Amino acid sequence: MLLSITLAFVVGRGLFNAAIALSIAYVPQYYRVVRNQTVSVKTELFVEAAQAMGASTWRILRKYLFGNVIQSVPVLFALNAADAILILGGLGFLGLGLPENVPEWGSDLRQALEALPTGIWWTAFFPGATMTLMVVGLSLFGEGIAESIEPDRDR
Numbered sequence: 227m228l229l230s231i232t233l234a235f236v237v238g239r240g241l242f243n244a245a246i247a248l249s250i251a252y253v254p255q256y257y258r259v260v261r262n263q264t265v266s267v268k269t270e271l272f273v274e275a276a277q278a279m280g281a282s283t284w285r286i287l288r289k290y291l292f293g294n295v296i297q298s299v300p301v302l303f304a305l306n307a308a309d310a311i312l313i314l315g316g317l318g319f320l321g322l323g324l325p326e327n328v329p330e331w332g333s334d335l336r337q338a339l340e341a342l343p344t345g346i347w348w349t350a351f352f353p354g355a356t357m358t359l360m361v362v363g364l365s366l367f368g369e370g371i372a373e374s375i376e377p378d379r380d381r
Contacts, residue, residue: 263295304368
């Protein structure tokens, strides 16, 4: 919902406007994740021990909170990048994405639909397969980052 509202307020088609719209739409996710991680980490025993040992507030924030909270941001970034590719591809497919002179997978798929009934399948296959592989790759990369940060998460 926030993405459609953002796209309605960003005037014109272009890469810069699409980047602004997606950035505005994804900022609340980062805020929620960082806030929830901060609330969770600040109640941990090691923060209480640092306070008991006389560590300053800035030292606790920098060493204990920031180090533990920032770990989830790269995972969210990789998953949001995959989501952004799908959104831009969908908008390009509908003709609402980037201008016609800017190549993108969604508009390539839309143009390939006209050639599909004639048997020219590869014009639709390669943009679709590339977009699929990119999204799956970014999702797996995000999961790999999450697994490297917390190896015992699923066990």
